[in-house]
Amino acid sequence: MNKIGRLFAALCCVSAIWLTCVPAQAGYDPVKVHEIILRLGAEAMNNPQLPGISIAVLEKGGDEPVTAAFGTANVENACAMTPQSRFKIGSVTKVFTAALIHRLIEEGKLTYETTIDRFFPQFPDGSVIRIRHLLTHTSGIMDMLRLEDVCGNMTRYRTPEELIAMVGAQPLLFVPGTRQQYSNTGFLMLSVIAEKVAGESYEKQIATLFQGTLGMRTLLVGNDSAVVPHLASGYTNGKPSGLQLPIMASLAIARGTGNLEATPSDVVRLVNLDKILRKDVQDTLPLEPLVLDDGNEAISSQPTDNFSTSYLDGCTLFMFRDPEIILIGKLGSFPGFGTAYFYDQKTKIAVAISVNNEMAIPHAIGLGARILHELR
Template sequence: MKYIYSILIWLIGISACKQTPTISTDKSTTHLAKSLDSIVKPFIDSVRAAGIAVAVYHGTNPVLLKSYGYADLEFKTPLPVDASFEIGSVTKQFTAAAILQLVDSGKINLEDDLTKYIPFNTQGHTVTIRHLLSHTSGIQGYTEMPNFGSLSIQKYPRDTLLRIVEKEKFDFKPGEALIYNNTGFFMLGLIIEKVTGISYESYIQHNLFGKAGMSHSYYCNERKVITNRAHGYDTEQEGLVRAAYLDHTWPYAAGSLCSTTEDLVKWNNALHHGRILSEKMYSEFLNPTILSDGSATHYAKGITVTEDHSKTMIEHGGGINGFLSENRYYPKEDLSIVVLVNSTGPVSPTSIANQIADDLWGKPISDTTNFNGDLSAYTGKYTGRGRGQDISITITTQSDSLMAVQGEPGQNQPFQLQFKNEDTWKEGNASYHFKRDGGEIVGLQLDQVYGYYVLKRN
């Protein structure tokens, strides 16, 4: 994909498939089911995906509920519609909601320094709970560390991660940028345990799953026998293989929950209809993060808030060994779309959800327009800190178009930017905000929803 960082988010048909019947015989629902079949079946038939579960609900009323493929490829076990999946970073909204419940009860404050609750060398920086919730802490992300692969298969005490990460240099000063970071949500889990005196797992079970009626959701446990659990698969050169082992000590509050499509719909209904958070905390939950320079982002607290098909969309995806997930909610329409996949690789649950939205409302109308100014004003190389690495973008012109390329020219294919307004351009869901000083372009702020990168012009 053109210069879109992979969201490793905790850390982003069917001759031989089981299909549950559509919920309604309504013509539009039948069309939706046929369209979904046309997207999903080829992936299952060609064994490029193990299994896919989809739920579309209007409030508590099912519009579409289907499962495709297998929960277990070796035994050809059909994927049941109530199969449980690892949901990866969709976990983050549960962690965020738990923190806001504790704020509401007066046990913590969003502006509290994290060192009030857990020992951590902040290297002279002030890092607040708010920073942890919004990926703006600047703390090194542990899933981006070079040795994470070897560590992830071993079980360690949870504070081991803190001792490893605190030795690493901060990526940026807290509040200056937004770089997706699993370390922050790991810390939030420890804070929940510190102030409540119970385990993160127990808190989530009693105060979130219980309130939402999510009877098929749980903290993932690779040793426990779980009825209707889907097994995860990764894509390698030879095809699908069993997912690489991951000890769930590591994803923890950043990505260790398991759930079903219907349970996530129940969560959406409970969360967005006042059964989980007070009105004040719900508003806080959805407030977009504002950076220290005043820039507004699309990331709130464990959730993103964007516009899709001219409608407000509250969304988060997830990816973990063997599993991909997408959970979105359209508040005005009271519509949930949940897509869970028990394999990584070419099948994108986000793309499937996008297609469902297109089928419901038509293709989204572009918000870009023609540009009549001087394209050369934007050209040059822009560099800064990305997720786990330094990044660079080179802006060039081609005919009457503004082009961008990640890395050094010649390494990757350039792609065209579309003009939106003033000094803002777009490519897909990413926005490129060029910054001026005294009329001259001096920097680029790249908003990719899950990250807001501040780059300087060389």
């Protein structure tokens, strides 16, 4: 971004900050939340990699998130970011898909031990791969985004059946349950399973439970041709400096695994999953890494990260070192976009943060942890 662009973003941060605040609930002070997200969000906007940020905070049982938006939603046309700006939320979609599966388990239509050959009889080793393996990324199934034909042309749409067959032609990476390795394919398969068991389309189930019951009015099941009102423009880092447009990619191909679009003020309503589930994993999961079949813990950490992670039952455990805090949540990225959703079991407060630069998601992660740590 040139000097004029950076100046505009800074001015937007000062003069076009959008905030909402609601009356205080017992044990929850929205005025304090307002002050924290205003201060920390403004600090984050000092980073020239951030065209814009949108933040939402909500306590379990609440209905009106406290929100703040900073910077620009579209750099080319100098459009300010607002709480109504939508984002492609990437893999945060997996929390929604997992909730559909959890609901079917509660209804007795599935179990964690159900094997996937019931739904994909032609899939190799389907008799030893279980629902729990898909939910915890321990299936050994190759990530569809690593297929040469897929990563070589990210704009081409393929049906779930095509993708599952393409992955099925590849050998398992490991014996199910013995390792943990991220697989988008597993959640694509879960979306298909949800349809087959419920007898309703993925889109209809999302609309009924999340748009309806949880009041996520801005939530959309994305496709590759729709014109989406208030959709922010996405960017990536350019060389030697500044921003550039990201690689083009099909959104519809990520069905059930990364194809939802929403505002952070609706994503944060995931804090109220107990409205649609008797057992909300956000509250019932122990704050401990997943234990593999051999008794070892599944923990991953990158040298540049300030946290370690472990994939749990449709979500992720985040163990932060600075600030020192353990959270349940999910990260999502899609070309041009990044979203972080975190829930604090101690305070029953959640935060959702979206940025319109795919390379800036580390800033959203750190900001989310700092907000929830200060709210303690």
